[in-house]
Amino acid sequence: MLPFKIIYHPHYDLELGRHVFPSEKFKLIHDALSSEGIAETSDFLQPEPAPDEEILRVHTPSYINKLQTDSLTLSERMKLEIPLSELTRNAFWLAAGGSMLAGRKALEDGFAANLSGGFHHAYPGHGEGFCMIHDVAVAIRSLQAAGKIRTAMTVDTDVHHGNGTAAIFGEDETVFTFSIHQENNYPMPKPASDEDIGLEDGTRDHEYMEALEKGLQRAFMKMTPDLIFYVGGADPYREDQLGGLGLTIQGLQMRDRLVFEHARRRGIPVASTLAGGYARHVADTVRIHVNTILAASDVVLQRPSVGNR
Numbered sequence: 001m002l003p004f005k006i007i008y009h010p011h012y013d014l015e016l017g018r019h020v021f022p023s024e025k026f027k028l029i030h031d032a033l034s035s036e037g038i039a040e041t042s043d044f045l046q047p048e049p050a051p052d053e054e055i056l057r058v059h060t061p062s063y064i065n066k067l068q069t070d071s072l073t074l075s076e077r078m079k080l081e082i083p084l085s086e087l088t089r090n091a092f093w094l095a096a097g098g099s100m101l102a103g104r105k106a107l108e109d110g111f112a113a114n115l116s117g118g119f120h121h122a123y124p125g126h127g128e129g130f131c132m133i134h135d136v137a138v139a140i141r142s143l144q145a146a147g148k149i150r151t152a153m154t155v156d157t158d159v160h161h162g163n164g165t166a167a168i169f170g171e172d173e174t175v176f177t178f179s180i181h182q183e184n185n186y187p188m189p190k191p192a193s194d195e196d197i198g199l200e201d202g203t204r205d206h207e208y209m210e211a212l213e214k215g216l217q218r219a220f221m222k223m224t225p226d227l228i229f230y231v232g233g234a235d236p237y238r239e240d241q242l243g244g245l246g247l248t249i250q251g252l253q254m255r256d257r258l259v260f261e262h263a264r265r266r267g268i269p270v271a272s273t274l275a276g277g278y279a280r281h282v283a284d285t286v287r288i289h290v291n292t293i294l295a296a297s298d299v300v301l302q303r304p305s306v307g308n309r
């Protein structure tokens, strides 16, 4: 049994078939957590799709209307890079509902994980890079509107810069945006986050951890937020097809643990989301995401690091 809840829905799967985005990963992570005895049935919660009024706290009415009436332009479809259908739309609304629920459970339990979400390339008025709806921004705006939190921090360790997050919260002093990413990679240009660390191609575990540690120290000097949303992409992995950093699976788990330890030391709850992961072998992507849950469990239970399991 885990010391926190995991948010999952079978319809998270975008059912993209042969696509660089392994949309079956959501189910595979869920199944691995269950079959390996890491999580029990009672550890999982199923989200509802986010209500439209919550989605509209972030996205423009005209964009949402286009999604709901299937009337994106050809260039908007190409930018999104995944098909718009009833099924994919439902999956993104569920992902946003999942991040909202993860935020609420994190406030109660200190940690919660959404086994989807982290769609950090979505902008208020358009989607791009496999991201239709910015689930984390919806969750933050929703929790703020409900008076559950005043401030939040996004800690984004996906290999790609969190451009949508930076654009949405750029002028907002209640949300601190942190992104550590590969500088020479999509997206171009990169709107400024509150703390941006653009890494060189091939950066390995040791240099990465040093940069992350320094960046987190700078971030927490500027804000102690009410809640952290962790966007823990699996794509800084050295075998990733869309990433160019050199992290090992063990290094990625150390990364997760470092973020969670910083939060725990300061008593800040964390809601984690998955974001990207395009390893040559989908099993590696699944392992990296499962390890995020193990790292969180170790930190919440204050267990010493046991390395790569």
Ligand SMILES: [Zn+2]
Pocket: 158, 159, 160, 233, 235, 275, 276, 277
């Ligand atoms: Zn990514």
